[in-house]
Amino acid sequence: MVRAAAIAAEVRDPEMPMLTLADLGVLRDVRQRGRTVVVTITPTYSGCPAMATMRDDLVHRLADAGYDARVEVALTPAWSSDWITERGRQALRDHGLSAPGPAPSRTGPIPLSLLPTARAVTCPRCGSVRTDLTSEYGATACKALYRCADCLEPFEHVKEI
Amino acid sequence: MTDHSNAYDGLLEHHDVAGDSSQWAFGTDFEDPLAGVDTTVPDDVDPAALATYCLMLGDDALVMSHRLGEWCSRAPDLEEDIALANTALDLLGQARLLLARAAAADPSVVPVLPEGSPVPAEDALAFFRGPGDFRNVRLVEVPNGDFAHTVARLLLFATVRLALLTRLAGSRDPVLSAIAVKGVKELTYHRDYAGRWFLTLAKGTEESRRRLLAALEDVWPLHPEMLATHPVEAAVAALGVGVDPAEVRDEVDAVLEQVLTASDVERPERGALAGVRGRTGRHGLHTEALSRLLAEMQVVAREHPLGQW
Numbered sequence: 001m002v003r004a005a006a007i008a009a010e011v012r013d014p015e016m017p018m019l020t021l022a023d024l025g026v027l028r029d030v031r032q033r034g035r036t037v038v039v040t041i042t043p044t045y046s047g048c049p050a051m052a053t054m055r056d057d058l059v060h061r062l063a064d065a066g067y068d069a070r071v072e073v074a075l076t077p078a079w080s081s082d083w084i085t086e087r088g089r090q091a092l093r094d095h096g097l098s099a100p101g102p103a104p105s106r107t108g109p110i111p112l113s114l115l116p117t118a119r120a121v122t123c124p125r126c127g128s129v130r131t132d133l134t135s136e137y138g139a140t141a142c143k144a145l146y147r148c149a150d151c152l153e154p155f156e157h158v159k160e161i
Numbered sequence: 162m163t164d165h166s167n168a169y170d171g172l173l174e175h176h177d178v179a180g181d182s183s184q185w186a187f188g189t190d191f192e193d194p195l196a197g198v199d200t201t202v203p204d205d206v207d208p209a210a211l212a213t214y215c216l217m218l219g220d221d222a223l224v225m226s227h228r229l230g231e232w233c234s235r236a237p238d239l240e241e242d243i244a245l246a247n248t249a250l251d252l253l254g255q256a257r258l259l260l261a262r263a264a265a266a267d268p269s270v271v272p273v274l275p276e277g278s279p280v281p282a283e284d285a286l287a288f289f290r291g292p293g294d295f296r297n298v299r300l301v302e303v304p305n306g307d308f309a310h311t312v313a314r315l316l317l318f319a320t321v322r323l324a325l326l327t328r329l330a331g332s333r334d335p336v337l338s339a340i341a342v343k344g345v346k347e348l349t350y351h352r353d354y355a356g357r358w359f360l361t362l363a364k365g366t367e368e369s370r371r372r373l374l375a376a377l378e379d380v381w382p383l384h385p386e387m388l389a390t391h392p393v394e395a396a397v398a399a400l401g402v403g404v405d406p407a408e409v410r411d412e413v414d415a416v417l418e419q420v421l422t423a424s425d426v427e428r429p430e431r432g433a434l435a436g437v438r439g440r441t442g443r444h445g446l447h448t449e450a451l452s453r454l455l456a457e458m459q460v461v462a463r464e465h466p467l468g469q470w
Contacts (some may be wrong), residue, residue: 026278027179035359038197040197043254044344044345045250045251045254045341045347046251046254046255046257046258046343046344047250047251047252047253047254047255047257048254049250052192053195055192070198070215071196072193072196072198073194073196073197073198074197074198075195075258075336075339075340075343076199076335076338076339077340077342078339078342078343078346079343094308095183109324109327109412110323110353111346112347112353112356112416112419112420112421113353113356114356114357114360114419114420115357116357117222117353133243135243136242136350136354137240137243137244137247139243141250141251145240151363161346
């Protein structure tokens with residue numbers, strides 16, 4: 001069982017393969033139920049199209065190691081970018097992505113924000129803090145696009161949610 | 162020389178598939194999005210009412226998602242193309258969960274497909290119901306119009322839906338509550354996106370302001386329907402499972418006022434679009450735009466009810 005948990009923890013996110021599912025924070029549980037290993041994952045966003053691939057990768061990696069695995073979904077608690085581990089954040093930076101800051105925590109009605117989202121983003125390539133948001137949306141639901149004003153390189157920032 | 166009837170035989174000959182199956186892509190089969198989630202309906206709740214309520218919220222998201230998806234490759238620039246597609250994807254995800262929740266609560270709402278069909282329940286609901294069975298508000302089904310129309314509609318839609326889902330997070334149905342908590346995070350930036358573009362277009366050029374004001378006049382009469390209480394909504398709200406839209410009117414009003422004031426735009430005076438003998442989108446009464454939308458959205462699935470994708 002310890003081995004099954006270790007195998008599941010090393011399966012990688014199909015869209016950000018520098019992160020394991022454990023580092024991304026979507027791997028919620030691995031446990032034995034009878035002869036089956038049940039792995040529980042949670043979606044990052046409601047429409048996350050990578051869920052099916054994660055499930056299949058988990059089932060096949062575990063099958064390769066001789067386990068009969070099934071994947072279940074946990075919708076609650078909802079995933080937060082705060083769940084990305086420190087190792088995951090370092091892996092993002094090592095691959096030229098900016099890691100998310102603390103996710104907003106709110107109670108009560110959510111205020112409307114008519115100004116661009118303000119973040120202190122550091123360029124993952126040169127370390128400059130002079131960075132500009134170019135698009136709040138990127139190639140996947142979880143990323144915004146930035147540009148460094150010093151080294152001029154564009155880079156992706158994983159959003160706080 | 163080896164003769165193969167198809168290319169895959171050749172591949173299989175040289176690779177031990179069983180030994181390393183992970184080299185193959187398996188990501189295309191169906192899977193229950195609520196696998197492992199306890200979908201037991203609370204004891205005192207009528208499963209049919211809960212299912213209908215889920216269809217209302219799910220159909221709003223599904224149809225809005227489809228309209229936003231129509232912008233793909235046609236938006237004013239690449240950033241907006243991606244933004245609208247991202248928003249569409251979030252809403253499609255919400256729709257999938259809500260339709261799956263409807264099917265789990267009351268399987269009798271799911272259209273019956275031919276024996277052997279691999280189509281999962283939420284897809285059967287999306288692709289095999291006619292317009293009269295859709296419970297979405299008419300706001301989401303009318304054609305996109307120009308970018309200003311899409312911004313104005315998305316502002317009204319996301320403002321009401323965010324207010325609804327914020328309260329729905331406290332639902333006694335744990336599945337609806339979980340879907341709502343996730344949806345709130347997403348609708349927060351959908352509403353911000355629409356609000357920012359509303360302000361930009363209103364304060365932009367004479368032409369952008371002209372288009373925005375025309376768009377607002379057009380879509381404004383459609384939004385009160387999202388705030389009107391259908392008997393099913395009243396019933397599930399009374400049990401603490403759903404939300405009575407009338408409860409969020411003041412909150413919606415305050416947010417819209419904030420955007421209108423910042424944009425220096427007068428609140429439109431046009432009243433709500435009338436229903437037909439009291440029936441509106443929530444009752445399955447739609448504009449002909451929905452029939453056209455569904456014809457396009459559903460045609461492939463309906464042609465191949467036994468299809469494997």
